[in-house]
Amino acid sequence: xxxxxxxxxxxxxxxxxxxxxxxxxxxxxxxxxxxxxxxxxxxxxxxxxxxxxxxxxxxxxxxxxxxxxxxxxxxxxxxxxxxxxxxxxxxxxxxxxxxxxxxxxxxxxxxxxxxxxxxxxxxxxxxxxxxxxxxxxxxxxxxxxxxxxxxxxxxxxxxxxxxxxxxxxxxxxxxxxxxxxxxxxxxxxxxxxxxxxxxxxxxxxxxxxxxxxxxxxxxxxxxxxxxxxxxxxxxxxxxxxxxxxxxxxxxxxxxxxxxxxxxxxxxxx
Numbered sequence: 001x002x003x004x005x006x007x008x009x010x011x012x013x014x015x016x017x018x019x020x021x022x023x024x025x026x027x028x029x030x031x032x033x034x035x036x037x038x039x040x041x042x043x044x045x046x047x048x049x050x051x052x053x054x055x056x057x058x059x060x061x062x063x064x065x066x067x068x069x070x071x072x073x074x075x076x077x078x079x080x081x082x083x084x085x086x087x088x089x090x091x092x093x094x095x096x097x098x099x100x101x102x103x104x105x106x107x108x109x110x111x112x113x114x115x116x117x118x119x120x121x122x123x124x125x126x127x128x129x130x131x132x133x134x135x136x137x138x139x140x141x142x143x144x145x146x147x148x149x150x151x152x153x154x155x156x157x158x159x160x161x162x163x164x165x166x167x168x169x170x171x172x173x174x175x176x177x178x179x180x181x182x183x184x185x186x187x188x189x190x191x192x193x194x195x196x197x198x199x200x201x202x203x204x205x206x207x208x209x210x211x212x213x214x215x216x217x218x219x220x221x222x223x224x225x226x227x228x229x230x231x232x233x234x235x236x237x238x239x240x241x242x243x244x245x246x247x248x249x250x251x252x253x254x255x256x257x258x259x260x261x262x263x264x265x266x267x268x269x
Contacts, residue, residue, distance in 0.1 A: 066097070112146055
């Protein structure tokens, strides 16, 4: 990117809130929030990420990520690096990694380190950006295509979450107002529910030692657990309805004000 194009890009980014900004706005880092506010107001230059290896790996692997997704799913990705502005909130925009032609879902390509990767963690990390982009483009679905440094490719399908998007829009409106008025922003304290990841894969856990250990415990204790639950049901039925407490044979049952019955073992004196 030439110096002229870079300057134009920087100026244009000051004029809207994008998906990458949403993560900071919904985050818990006050210093990052303040820096973003200063960048949007033109008070400081954007952080130079040209020497951030992880950022550059993400940029370098994005075409490969898109190619790998198309090859493995048969779905074409279009609208690559297209910017879409919300029709009502003109300060809200999304620069897309792509859009899946067959479904209209937002396509987002990411590179993540293998030792810190989990599907739940990836979803939580990228939810603000994905929900922002879905809201800006009126999309009902997003696909997160992830390549890890361990040579693993993961596809996650994430639906639009209206509650999350409402909270996100509220926080972004407040942040944009701070940009316009010059009032320094504060953390918004939003703790929205995580978007659910669509379960689409069948996984063989035969190579996991931990799975093997707990599977063995489950098989060994299943009959005892079933018998235990049956005993609790029968004991509750035997307890007189007007009894606040019942005890005998090393067991005490207590009835709460709401009617729930709990049990505890009595230690012999």
